[in-house]
Structures are given as C-alpha cells and as structure tokens.
Amino acid sequence: MIRFQNVYKRYASGRDALSNLSLHITPGEMVFLTGHSGAGKSTLLKLIAMIERPTRGQMIIRGQNVTRIRRKKVPHYRRSIGMVFQDHKLLFDRSIYDNVALPLVIAGLPDREIGKRVRAALDQVALLGREKRSPIELSSGEQQRIGIARAVVSKPPVLIADEPTGNLDPELSLEIMRLFKRFNAVGVTVVIASHDLGLVEQMGHRVIRLSGGQLAGAERPDGSNAR
Amino acid sequence: MAATPGSAKKRIPLTQQARAYFLRHAQTMVGALGRLSGQPVANVMTVAVIGIALALPIGLHLLVENGRELSGNWESVVDVSVYLHEVADAARIETIAGELLDWPEVSAVRIIYAEEALGEFAELSGFGQALDALENNPLPDTLVVTPADNFTDAETLAGLGEALAAIPEAEMVQVDTDWVKRFNAILQLIRRTVGLTAFLLALAVTLIVGNTIRLDIENRRGEIEVTKLVGGSDAFVRRPFLYGGLWYGLGGGIVALVLTELSLLLLRGPVARLAGLYGSGFELRGLGPGGIAVLIVGSGLLGWAGSWVATSRHLRDIEPT
Ligand SMILES: Nc1ncnc2c1ncn2[C@@H]1O[C@H](COP(=O)(O)OP(=O)(O)O)[C@@H](O)[C@H]1O
Ligand SMILES: [Mg+2]
Numbered sequence: 001m002i003r004f005q006n007v008y009k010r011y012a013s014g015r016d017a018l019s020n021l022s023l024h025i026t027p028g029e030m031v032f033l034t035g036h037s038g039a040g041k042s043t044l045l046k047l048i049a050m051i052e053r054p055t056r057g058q059m060i061i062r063g064q065n066v067t068r069i070r071r072k073k074v075p076h077y078r079r080s081i082g083m084v085f086q087d088h089k090l091l092f093d094r095s096i097y098d099n100v101a102l103p104l105v106i107a108g109l110p111d112r113e114i115g116k117r118v119r120a121a122l123d124q125v126a127l128l129g130r131e132k133r134s135p136i137e138l139s140s141g142e143q144q145r146i147g148i149a150r151a152v153v154s155k156p157p158v159l160i161a162d163e164p165t166g167n168l169d170p171e172l173s174l175e176i177m178r179l180f181k182r183f184n185a186v187g188v189t190v191v192i193a194s195h196d197l198g199l200v201e202q203m204g205h206r207v208i209r210l211s212g213g214q215l216a217g218a219e220r221p222d223g224s225n226a227r
Numbered sequence: 228m229a230a231t232p233g234s235a236k237k238r239i240p241l242t243q244q245a246r247a248y249f250l251r252h253a254q255t256m257v258g259a260l261g262r263l264s265g266q267p268v269a270n271v272m273t274v275a276v277i278g279i280a281l282a283l284p285i286g287l288h289l290l291v292e293n294g295r296e297l298s299g300n301w302e303s304v305v306d307v308s309v310y311l312h313e314v315a316d317a318a319r320i321e322t323i324a325g326e327l328l329d330w331p332e333v334s335a336v337r338i339i340y341a342e343e344a345l346g347e348f349a350e351l352s353g354f355g356q357a358l359d360a361l362e363n364n365p366l367p368d369t370l371v372v373t374p375a376d377n378f379t380d381a382e383t384l385a386g387l388g389e390a391l392a393a394i395p396e397a398e399m400v401q402v403d404t405d406w407v408k409r410f411n412a413i414l415q416l417i418r419r420t421v422g423l424t425a426f427l428l429a430l431a432v433t434l435i436v437g438n439t440i441r442l443d444i445e446n447r448r449g450e451i452e453v454t455k456l457v458g459g460s461d462a463f464v465r466r467p468f469l470y471g472g473l474w475y476g477l478g479g480g481i482v483a484l485v486l487t488e489l490s491l492l493l494l495r496g497p498v499a500r501l502a503g504l505y506g507s508g509f510e511l512r513g514l515g516p517g518g519i520a521v522l523i524v525g526s527g528l529l530g531w532a533g534s535w536v537a538t539s540r541h542l543r544d545i546e547p548t
Contacts, residue, residue: 049456049547051456051546051547051548072461075455075458075459075460075461075463076458076460077458078455078456078457078458079457079458083456083457089449089452089453089456090453091449091450091453093450102453102454102457102459103457103458105251106454106457106458106459106460106463107458108244108247108248108251109239109247110239110243110244110246110247110250111247111250113239150457
C-alpha cells in the first residue's frame, strides 16, 4: 500500500529530515510512527500527502510510483488520502457541515449525495445534529472529530494523521484512537504519527520508530521485528 | 460503520455528475456575490471606481458618435466646380452636363452661366454699377458637380477632379478637398484618442480587479491551503475568485451605465434647446441596447480577466506546508 525505498528528504535549509528510509505498510494495516521530536515523523507523512517531495529514493503508493508525480495530478492523488492534523485545519468561517462536505464538493458529487455522506461521517464521529454550527463552538476534542469526519467522508483507502491527539487529554486521546481503529477495522490503511509512546503501545499495532530520520526499529506489539 | 474504502464518485451516473457540476458553478457564482456583500463598503468603493473608469471612455465615445451625427453627411456637401473655356456655347455645355450625369461618381450637375453668375455677384456684392462698366463678363460658365454619396472621400474626389480637368472644354477645376481631409483627420484623431483612453482605462480596471483579488487571496490563504490539502485542483481553488472578478466587472459596468444615462439625462434638455436655436431637431443619442449589451458583457470580461491574472500569479504560490 505504502512503500518507501531508500527515501531521503533534505529541506532547503540543508537539514536531512529523512535519510535512506525504507518501509512497507500493507493494505488494511494500522501503523504508528513514533520517535522524538524532530525525528522525521511529520516529514514522512508530508511525503505521503505530497506536501513535500522526496529528495532521493522511490515512493510507491497504492501500486503507483508517485515519486515524480506531476503537479497537476497531485490534487486527484490527495483525494485518495484522508488527512488529520494536530491543529485540525478547520475553516472557522464555515459551518461544520461545509467543513466536512469540502472533499465531496471538490470531488463534484451532487448535493443530495453529499448530504447523505456528510451525515454518515458525522454520525461515525458522534457529532450528528450539529451540522449548522461553526466548529469554533466545539471543544478541541470535538474539533478533532470534525477533522476526522472530513478525512473519511470521501471514504479514502488511506488515512494519515499527524499527532491527532497532541492537544488532548489522555481520555479524549484514547477516544480518538479508538475511532481510528474503527476505520481500520473496515479496511482503511491507517498511519498515525504520535510521540505519546504510552498511548501508542496501548493500541496494540505495529510501531515504526524513527530516530534522526532513520528507522530505529519497527516492532510488533509482541516485540518481534517486522522488518 | 459504513466506511469502506473506495472512490467517492462510484456509482453516480454521468448525467447527475454533469448536473452537479453546473449547479456547483452556479453556487460558486452566487457564493462569490454573497462573499462580496460581506464587505459592503470596501466593495461598493471598488465597484464605483471601476464604474467611473469605464464611464469615461463611454462618455467620450458617445461624444464622438453624437458629433458625427450632428455633422451629418458633411462630406457629401463637397462640390467640384468646373470653370469652362469662353468658347463653349450653351448647347455644348448642356451636352457636357448630360454626359457627366452618366459618370458613376457624379450624382448631380448644376450649370451656372456666366451671366447668371455675374448678376448674382452684382447683387450680392453691391458692385452692380462698377460691373456694368466692364465690357466683358470676367466670369466663366461653370459646372457645379456634386459627387455621388459613396465617392466623397478625399482621394476619389481628387481623382474626379483630374477626370473633369481632362474634359477639353474645362479651363480649371476646383476641388476643395483640404477641409474634408482636415475633418477626417480630426475625426480620426478623436477616435484614436477615445480608443487609447478606452484601452488604458480597461487596463486600469483589470489592475484594480487584479489587486482586489490579490488581497482577497491573501486573506483567504488558510482556506486555500486546506482546500488544496483535501484535493482541490487549481481550477477549483481558482473558481470563486474568477467569479468574484466577474462580479466586480459586472458591478462596475452597471455603475458606468447608470452614470452615462444620468449624464445624458442632464444634457438632453440643454442640447435640445441649443439645437432648437439653430433650427435643428438634433437629439443626444445614448448607448442603445447593443451598446449596453457590449458594455455589460465587456465589463464582466474585464473583471474576469483581472481576476485571471491575479489568480494565475498568486494562487500557485499558496501550497500547504
Ligand atoms: N519545512 C522545513 N524546513 C526545514 N526544516 C524542516 C522543515 N520541516 C521540518 N524540518 C526539520 O526536519 C526535521 C524533521 O522534522 P519533522 O518531520 O517535523 O519531525 P517530527 O514530526 O518527528 O517532530 C527536524 O529537524 C526539523 O527541524
Ligand atoms: Mg511533527
């Protein structure tokens, strides 16, 4: 599903955020990326999201080599990847409904279809009935659920999340993680970056540990090495 | 859990997708207007500036068109005078006149016999007695040739003059093409000036719209980034701004139309009175339905163009980080 082969990422500043990184995430898998701050977790997710381009190496995502995908093709590519961010990236001048509907509007779906899917997505994050409100009225945890609803509303096969629980207390964090688990249970490939090791270990999924932009060890919860 | 991975567009018929596409355009268009109404003061000012900029060349254009109307067919009042040799007798003169009428470039020929001319001159000048003292009539017989309507430009007139001079009985031909040339030159100059003004002001309008849209893009940076993050194409991100530009242009066009019509309303009375004093029924003419259509469509296109330039230059730079 997601395959990195000897990927390097050097920022314009000259900083090597990732070096010689190879990994494989299989379809339907749920994976956690951990590592200290600056280890390259966000960079890895940004490469998957095509927000950044790799400096060297190959990226094969859903069977397609996207390493040098043309700029024009990026929007269409991104529609197959649901993204969740630590700061939610919601639009506060729009209603909750419009926030969640955005990917479907972009995809060109008819209004009636959008309505159905937005309500279904909001139902999944337990926020149905608040569509007309502004996200600004919601708590941080609820805003994150709106962000998740937007990420899954178009049913992308891949869901990536960068520190989705970064601003939340442990209880809310667990709730959000369970939500991701439920999406994974219906076949969505999920990749979550988090530095909250305790929480990550609690979830019982493969953990990819990064350190200084390199693989520090990828282990199954039982401790056996996956690669 | 209803979520299963797959494309968002699956299972939706093409006709419904097309319908959704046009509906979405209409929504974006109305949405852009709604957004503009969110900042009424600033946007009314922008639209007013565009309107005034557009009204100026339109006013000049109407001035020229009305001037042309007023001068009517000035060009056709040009006559060519052919002064004949003394030897030509009345019968011969009439024959020549008849032949000239067959020329395609001639619409009328009037004969002024020397005696008539002298009598007229004596009467008009008051030199009657002095002229009586003359032994011979110093004035020649004259043919006054009026060119046909479509042969009145300076070059054709000059050609006609040469042709007339080639008649054996002709002593001298006088074509006064200078003032026709001057009149045409002045008209040309005014038209060119109007065209140039129109061009510059159209440029100004695209710049005004472009700058307004540029600021709008700057203000909506976050929204643009998020839209691109969730898969919005360049065209999708651009669309609301293009419609915004279209509205600015259309609004400016309507303001320009109102300004022009109001000015005409104010000028119509005095112009009619002045024309009345000259015994003319001249009336100021407005843009007419065709002109109004051109103005509205043209201003909308200018707004669109301004926005097109601004979005081409600035939207690309905004990428999610
Ligand atoms: N846009 C950028 N420009 C330059 N350096 C960057 C940029 N983004 C991240 N970095 C650097 O790359 C390294 C990895 O960063 P990041 O991927 O954000 O790590 P993490 O998410 O694991 O904290 C860090 O040293 C960071 O300073
Ligand atoms: Mg990070």
